Amino acid sequence: MARGGIMLSGLSRWSDASLLLMRLVVGGFLIFGVWDNITSAERMAEFAGFLAKWKFPFPELMAPLSVWAQFACGAAFIAGALTRWAGLLCAIHFIIAILMVDRFAGIRGSFPAAALVVIGLHLATAGPGKIAVDAMFGGRRR
Structure with a gap:
């Protein structure tokens, strides 16, 4: 069989490009998901109310902390800067989201956050x- 054959090992030459694509898509998604909270005090207050409803401690503090952490992860992923740290922060952030909120939505409801945990761990x-x-x-x- 040709080099790479059935195992498609020739595709490995594209691994850096696929990592870049993943970082751009996920980073853009993370930023898009919080942009309204960053640009609108009303939306940030709504998010703080959401956190209060789910019994997060200090929701007025946790809302901007969560939003800016997600934004920072997205920006870091896009740039590929401090990527391992951003990956860990992303994984921790969305583990908390699953434990506090998404687990009540079942597997389908938890899947987006679970995917972000896995992606964060992969990048870390x-x-x-x-x-x-x-x-x-x-x-x-390496």
């Missing part, structure tokens, strides 16, 4: 790939 362990700010400073995966 694999790093951003070669097409990233981190790669310029020796942080690329």
Whole structure:
């Protein structure tokens, strides 16, 4: 069989491009998800009310903390900067979302947050790939 054959090992040459694509899509999604809270005090207050409803401690503090953490993760993923730290923060952030809220929505309701946990853990362990700010400073995966 041709090199790569049935195992499609030739596709591995695109791993850095696929990591970049994943970082751009997920980072954009994270930023899009909180942009209304960042640009509108009313939406931020609604989010604080949502957190209060779900019995989060200090919802007026936790709402902006959650929003800015998600925004920071998104920006870091897009740039490929501090990617491993952003991956850990993303995973922790969405584990909390699952434990506090999404678990009551069942598997389908929890899936988006669970996917973000897995993606965060993947980026924390694999790093951003070669097409990233981190790669310029020796942080690329081996």
